[in-house]
Amino acid sequence: xxxxxxxxxxxxxxxxxxxxxxxxxxxxxxxxxxxxxxxxxxxxxxxxxxxxxxxxxxxxxxxxxxxxxxxxxxxxxxxxxxxxxxxxxxxxxxxxxxxxxxxxxxxxxxxxxxxxxxxxxxxxxxxxxxxxxxxxxxxxxxxxxxxxxxxxxxxxxxxxxxxxxxxxxxxxxxxxxxxxxxxxxxxxxxxxxxxxxxxxxxxxxxxxxxxxxxxxxxxxxxxxxxxxxxxxxxxxxxxxxxxxxxxxxxxxxxxxxxxxxxxxxxxxxxxxxxxxxxxxxxxxxxxxxxxxxxxxxxxxxxxxxxxxxxxxxxxxxxxxxxxxxxxxxxxxxxxxxxxxxxxxxxxxxxxxxxxxxxxxxxxxxxxxxxxxxxxxxxxxxxxxxxxxxxxxxxxxxxxxxxxxxxxxxxxxxxxxxxxxxxxxxxxxxxxxxxxxxxxxxxxxxxxxxxxxxxxxxxxxxxxxxxxxxxxxxxxxxxxxxxxxxxxxxxxxxxxxxxxxxxxxxxxxxxxxxxxxxxxxxxxxxxxxxxxxxxxxxxxxxxxxxxxxxxxxxxxxxxxxxxxxxxxxxxxxxxxxxxxxxxxxxxxxxxxxxxxxxxxxxxxxxxxxxxxxxxx
Numbered sequence: 001x002x003x004x005x006x007x008x009x010x011x012x013x014x015x016x017x018x019x020x021x022x023x024x025x026x027x028x029x030x031x032x033x034x035x036x037x038x039x040x041x042x043x044x045x046x047x048x049x050x051x052x053x054x055x056x057x058x059x060x061x062x063x064x065x066x067x068x069x070x071x072x073x074x075x076x077x078x079x080x081x082x083x084x085x086x087x088x089x090x091x092x093x094x095x096x097x098x099x100x101x102x103x104x105x106x107x108x109x110x111x112x113x114x115x116x117x118x119x120x121x122x123x124x125x126x127x128x129x130x131x132x133x134x135x136x137x138x139x140x141x142x143x144x145x146x147x148x149x150x151x152x153x154x155x156x157x158x159x160x161x162x163x164x165x166x167x168x169x170x171x172x173x174x175x176x177x178x179x180x181x182x183x184x185x186x187x188x189x190x191x192x193x194x195x196x197x198x199x200x201x202x203x204x205x206x207x208x209x210x211x212x213x214x215x216x217x218x219x220x221x222x223x224x225x226x227x228x229x230x231x232x233x234x235x236x237x238x239x240x241x242x243x244x245x246x247x248x249x250x251x252x253x254x255x256x257x258x259x260x261x262x263x264x265x266x267x268x269x270x271x272x273x274x275x276x277x278x279x280x281x282x283x284x285x286x287x288x289x290x291x292x293x294x295x296x297x298x299x300x301x302x303x304x305x306x307x308x309x310x311x312x313x314x315x316x317x318x319x320x321x322x323x324x325x326x327x328x329x330x331x332x333x334x335x336x337x338x339x340x341x342x343x344x345x346x347x348x349x350x351x352x353x354x355x356x357x358x359x360x361x362x363x364x365x366x367x368x369x370x371x372x373x374x375x376x377x378x379x380x381x382x383x384x385x386x387x388x389x390x391x392x393x394x395x396x397x398x399x400x401x402x403x404x405x406x407x408x409x410x411x412x413x414x415x416x417x418x419x420x421x422x423x424x425x426x427x428x429x430x431x432x433x434x435x436x437x438x439x440x441x442x443x444x445x446x447x448x449x450x451x452x453x454x455x456x457x458x459x460x461x462x463x464x465x466x467x468x469x470x471x472x473x474x475x476x477x478x479x480x481x482x483x484x485x486x487x488x489x490x491x492x493x494x495x496x497x498x499x500x501x502x503x504x505x506x507x508x509x510x511x512x513x514x515x516x517x518x519x520x521x522x523x524x525x526x527x528x529x530x531x532x533x534x535x536x537x538x539x540x541x542x543x544x545x546x547x548x549x550x551x552x553x554x555x556x557x558x559x560x561x562x563x564x565x566x567x568x569x570x571x572x573x574x575x576x577x578x579x580x581x582x583x584x585x586x587x588x589x590x591x592x593x594x595x596x597x598x599x600x601x602x603x604x605x606x607x608x609x610x611x612x613x614x615x
Contacts, residue, residue, distance in 0.1 A: 025092055032072060032095040035065060039102040046106055058103055059110075065103060066114045072096030073133040076168060093133070101140040108144045115141050123157060128166040135161055135169065139176035142183050151184045155193075159200055167211065174201075174215025181222035188223065194238045197223070202242070205249040210267045213253055217270035220246060224277035237283040244289045250275040251296055254320070255303075265316050272323035280330045290331060291338045298342050301328060302349040318358050325364035329371035343376040347383050354390055363406045366394050370413030381422035384414050388426045392433050398442040408450045415454075415461040423462060430458070431469045438476050445501050452477065452508045456515035463519050470516055470526065477509050478530055503545040506538045510551035517558045528563050532571040535559060539583045546592040553587055553595065556580065557602035560609040572613055575606050 039058050045051035058065060076093040104111045115137050122130035123138075135158060142151070158180070161173035177197075180187055188194045197219070204216035227237060239246070253271035282290055301324045308317040328346060331339055350368075355361040369387055373380040395407035411430055415423055423430075437443055438451050455473050459466050484502045491498040513531045520526055538552040560575050574580065584606070587599025 028072065028075075028092045029090065029095055032069075032092065032099055035061075035068075036095065036099045036102060039099060039106065043102060043106045056106075058106060062103075062107065062110055063114045066100065066111060069096045069100035069103070070115070070118050070133065070137060073100065073136055074129045076129055076132055078168075093136075097136050097140060100137065101143060104140050105143045112141050112144050112146060119154070123154075123161075128164075128169055131161065131164065132166070132169045132172050135172045135176055139172070139179055142176070142179050146184075148184055148186050151180060152187045152193075155180050155184075155187050156196070159197060162200055162204070162212070162215065167209065170209075171211050171215060174212060174219065177201075178215065178218040178222040181219055182226060185223070185226035189238075191238065194223075195242075198242045198246070202245065202249060205246075205271065206252045210265070213267040214270045217250065217253070217267070217274040220250070220274040221270070221277050224274065224281050227281040234283045236285045237281070239278065239281065240283050240285050243278070243282065243286045246278060247275060247289070247293055250278070251293070251300065254300060269316055269319045269323065272320050272327070276323055276327040276330060279327060279334075282334070287334065287336055290334065291336050294331065294336065294338055294342060297324070297327060297331070298346060298349070300324065301346065305349055305351075318355065318361050321355065322358075322361035322364040325361075325368040329364070329368050332368075332371035332375040335375070340375050340377075340379075343372050343380065343383075346372060359400055359403055362394065363403050366391060366403070366410055367406050370410035373410075373413050373417040377417055378419050378422040380414075381418050381425070384418060384422070385425055388414075388429065392429070395433065396437065398440070398444065398447060401444065401447065404447055405450055408447075408454050412454050412457040415458050420462045420465045424465060427458075427462065427465060431466070434458075435469070435472055435476070438480075445505070448480065449504055449508050452480075452505075452512050456508070456512040459512070460515035460519040467520055470520060473512070474516070474527065474530060477512055478534075480505060481509055481534055500545075503542055503548045506534075506542055507545070507548040507551045509534060510538060510548070510555040514551070514555045514558050517555075517562050521562060526562075528559050528567050529570050531555065532559050532574050536574050536580065540579055543583070543586060546590070546595050549587070549590075550592065550594040550598045553583070553598035553602045557598065557605045560602065560605035563609070568609060568613060572609060576610055576613075580606070 042051065042056045042058055045056070072092050073096045074093070075091075075096075077091050100111075100115075104115075119134045119138050122134035125131050125134070138154060138158065155177070158173050158176050162170050162177060164170045164173065181197075188197050201216040201219050204212045207213060207216075224239070227239065250271045254268050254275065279290055279293075304317060304320050304324055308314065308321050311317055332343075346368075350365070354365050369384070369391065373384060376383075391407050391410050394403050395411065397403050397407075414426070434451055434455050438448060438455075443451070459470065459473070484505050487498065488502055513534065516526065517528075517531075535552050535555040538548060539556060542548040542552065556575060559571055563571055584599050584603050587595050587602075590596050590599070
């Protein structure tokens, strides 16, 4: 409120600040940090809907603030070490660039208009400082609503600057090029443009400059992440003709004999991330190439494990270990020929030793177990039995939600992959874990939902082997449903998060009961009366949540399908009621395909139930 009185005086204050900035770098940095703090607060207020840009300080300060940033961005440190190019430095130029980026994020079009003339004037300047500042300035306005045509016009110039004789200019050009690939993927969508991109960055991966190797890997990673999500089902894509070469180059950069891990630092990590992403989007015509790379990737995985044992606290090796686990997981789930025979060697290399001191790496190691079981099938049972204790311990780490979620997912992978006989030796231990965890007060709602999903997968995949645990699971599910009804009574109607959490729970409970019915068809001990009460309530009250509504319809259809004569007398009045009929009519008109499909499923079995009762 006090500062708002000075809003109209902001321009003159800016001029005073600029004029007062002395030759002392620390004073310049402090002046920039002041405005950066103001800009970040305004961005926060705008994102929260508590303010409009034009009414705040930064808008009053244009164009003075932008010009100040552009001036400061030309004060780069020529002695900056190459490895520092990857860090967020606190120099005048770096803070000026960050301030301009934040101003661009909240100022949009007016900022674009102020910055473009500077870029046009300086991007081909003979002075390296001006070239680098122009490139960085363009990177800042990529956060605005810049047109694709404008970006496409400047992108080739930026790409060419990756070959600039000045290393800071080249480094900034690489950074901005990766940003273009991420934020404006259409720029490199054509074959000609993409070929030009790859021909420029490809030789840099294993080149003499560590920072340009990193930048090249960043570009590949960004381009991979923006490739069509369904690319692995496509016959070919833009990466296909470059795939083998890029993978070989990246593997070459990842490789090290371990003699001096400090030399092979961040560039190894960035190359690993790019390789994992590239393999993840491999089109069908690249699968054979992926298969040919498996021996090299597996041996590199073993080499990194051996290096990590020699230097267990080395961050680069820890990161690489996690990345290579993720890469092997990706290959395993693609069903690549030639991978399954390597599973035993991978487990031997892993040696059932897990990186418990680094949660993110442990997540990837645990996740790899699930992927390997997917690739090997029932033959993985021995390895699963050896590692299930570690998996369950990770699943019990309720304070680390991500690790717990991953571990529970691996239990599901084991159930899906090993089959009833392969999973049987672990069933009692796993079932005891699920039952105790579902009633553990330390488990949060999201973790309970994951546990119910896991229980449903076990019931479906293990069939009658799981039947003795079903009554307890159903009792816990009913208690959770009752608790959710009480939660809805007590929460504020504006609490969307609480309502969504309840809808998610109902969806999962419907899916749990559906899995029990499908997996336990030969069981005579299933109490469908409790299931139909849940299905009826959810179907009538959750129609605005398509996923939950669809799950309730699937459950209704399965109840009608499997119930015997005695059960039909209990559930018939509910399933044949006018209210359920109205729900089915609404489902038939839904815009959601799953809702319509499950509605048809429910209608078919309810009609059959009606005929059975009449007969």
